[in-house]
Amino acid sequence: RLASRVxxxxxxxxxxxxxxxxxxxxxxxxxxxxxPGMRVRLxxxxxxxxxxxxxxxxxxxxxxxxxxxxxxVIEGRARDDEDESSEDGPAVASQLIVVRxxxxxxxxxxxxxxxxxxxxxxxxxxxxAPLRETLAALMLAGLGWDGTEPLVDPFCGSGTxxxxxxxxxxxxxxxxxxSFAMEQWPxxxxxxxxxxxxxxxxx
Numbered sequence: 001r002l003a004s005r006v007x008x009x010x011x012x013x014x015x016x017x018x019x020x021x022x023x024x025x026x027x028x029x030x031x032x033x034x035x036p037g038m039r040v041r042l043x044x045x046x047x048x049x050x051x052x053x054x055x056x057x058x059x060x061x062x063x064x065x066x067x068x069x070x071x072x073v074i075e076g077r078a079r080d081d082e083d084e085s086s087e088d089g090p091a092v093a094s095q096l097i098v099v100r101x102x103x104x105x106x107x108x109x110x111x112x113x114x115x116x117x118x119x120x121x122x123x124x125x126x127x128x129a130p131l132r133e134t135l136a137a138l139m140l141a142g143l144g145w146d147g148t149e150p151l152v153d154p155f156c157g158s159g160t161x162x163x164x165x166x167x168x169x170x171x172x173x174x175x176x177x178x179s180f181a182m183e184q185w186p187x188x189x190x191x192x193x194x195x196x197x198x199x200x201x202x203x
Contacts, residue, residue: 001134001137001168002137003117004118006111006117007111008110009107010032010033011028011108012105012106015104017051021106025061025063026064026067031069031186032185032186033110033182034065034110035184035185036072037071037072037073039074040065040075041078041094042061042099044077044099045099045101047103048102049102051106055077061099061108075094095110096111096181098110114181116134118133119133121175122177131157131158131160131161137168137174140164147168171203173203
C-alpha cells in the first residue's frame with residue numbers, strides 16, 4: 001500500500017572496472033525476468049564509485065542482456081520519475097532494469113511492478129497536481145490511524161486521502177484490479193497470482 005515500486009534483486013557484485021562489470025552482467029539470470037523479444041529499459045545511477053559514467057555502465061549491462069537474449073530490444077534510458085503507463089493501460093510497456101553502483105558495489109534489480117504502485121486502478125480522472133495514492137496512504141500510516149475512528153479531511157481536494165482511508169478501513173487490497181510487470185515474466189505462476197487475488201477479494 002505504501003511502496004512506489006517493488007524491485008527484485010538479480011545480482012550484486014563488486015565492479016571497479018568495465019571489464020568486470022561486463023563479465024558479471026553476462027552472468028545475471030536475465031531469462032528469469034525477461035522474455036525473448038521483450039523491450040527493456042535501463043535505469044542507472046552511480047555514486048562514489050570508480051565507474052561513474054552512467055551511460056557507459058548502461059552500455060555494458062545492455063551487452064550482458066543481449067548476449068543472453070539476442071532478440072531483446074534495449075530502449076532508451078529510463079528517467080528516475082518515469083512512469084509511461086496510463087491508468088487504464090497495461091501495467092508494463094517494457095521491463096525496467098535498475099542498476100545501482102554505490103561505492104564500487106553494483107546491484108542489478110528487476111522492477112516487478114510495472115506502472116508505479118500509486119496507480120490503483122480506481123482513479124478515472126487526474127486533477128492538477130494530484131496527491132499520489134501511496135503518499136496519502138503514508139500520511140495515514142504516519143498518523144497512526146487504524147481505521148476504527150472517524151477521519152476528517154477538511155481540505156480533501158479530489159479526496160485521495162479519504163478514498164485511501166476507506167480502502168484501508170475496509171481491507172481492500174491496493175491494485176486489486178490492475179496487472180503487474182512480474183505477471184509477464186517467463187516463469188510467472190499465473191495460477192498462484194489468480195489465487196492471491198481471489199483471497200484478497202474474499203477478505
